[in-house]
Amino acid sequence: xxxxxxxxxxxxxxxxxxxxxxxxxxxxxxxxxxxxxxxxxxxxxxxxxxxxxxxxxxxxxxxxxxxxxxxxxxxxxxxxxxxxxxxxxxxxxxxxxxxxxxxxxxxxxxxxxxxxxxxxxxxxxxxxxxxxxxxxxxxxxxxxxxxxxxxxxxx
Numbered sequence: 001x002x003x004x005x006x007x008x009x010x011x012x013x014x015x016x017x018x019x020x021x022x023x024x025x026x027x028x029x030x031x032x033x034x035x036x037x038x039x040x041x042x043x044x045x046x047x048x049x050x051x052x053x054x055x056x057x058x059x060x061x062x063x064x065x066x067x068x069x070x071x072x073x074x075x076x077x078x079x080x081x082x083x084x085x086x087x088x089x090x091x092x093x094x095x096x097x098x099x100x101x102x103x104x105x106x107x108x109x110x111x112x113x114x115x116x117x118x119x120x121x122x123x124x125x126x127x128x129x130x131x132x133x134x135x136x137x138x139x140x141x142x143x144x145x146x147x148x149x150x151x152x153x154x155x
Contacts, residue, residue, distance in 0.1 A: 017067055017071070018063075018064050018067060018068075021059075021064055021066075021067040022059040022060065022063040022064050023059070024063060025058045025059045025061075025062045026055045026056065026058060026059030027055070028058060028062075029054050029056075029057065029058020029059065029062070030051050030052070030054065030055035030058070032054070032058075033051045033055065034046065034051055037051070053114040057107075057110050057114070060110075061103065061106055061107070061110075065102065065103075065106065069098050069102065070090075074090045074093060074094075077089075077093065078090050078093070100131065104131070105124055105127050107127075108124060108126050108127035108130075109121075109123035109124050109127070111123055112126060
């Protein structure tokens with residue numbers, strides 16, 4: 001039975017990768033936020049709107065956009081091989097390109113709008129202000145993180 005579920009999921013993903021990626025990450029994001037509200041924050045009541053916002057971001061960003069970058073762009077740019085060289089290239093592209101120029105700006109822009117900000121550009125301004133203080137201070141820890149993260153695409 002379990003194998004059939006995975007086979008059906010894979011077939012659906014092969015047919016409609018963006019829809020399945022969105023749905024999967026929407027559910028995971030919603031479950032994560034709900035768990036955080038009740039178990040970590042000890043909320044008295046469920047903030048459904050917050051959960052929908054977080055789930056929507058998860059579906060869009062970690063579902064659709066990351067599918068596009070990790071499974072389309074990076075594969076076309078660096079190849080589908082599971083080698084150390086490809087893993088290092090993908091990791092460098094992720095750390096030096098995707099995260100600072102796609103993921104984090106999207107996060108800050110949507111966070112601003114979801115939390116009552118006036119515009120996406122307000123969130124982007126917040127990101128630029130924050131990153132300006134971080135980038136010049138490249139620390140030993142960030143270099144270690146980059147090295148450790150290199151193993152990720154091999155998994």
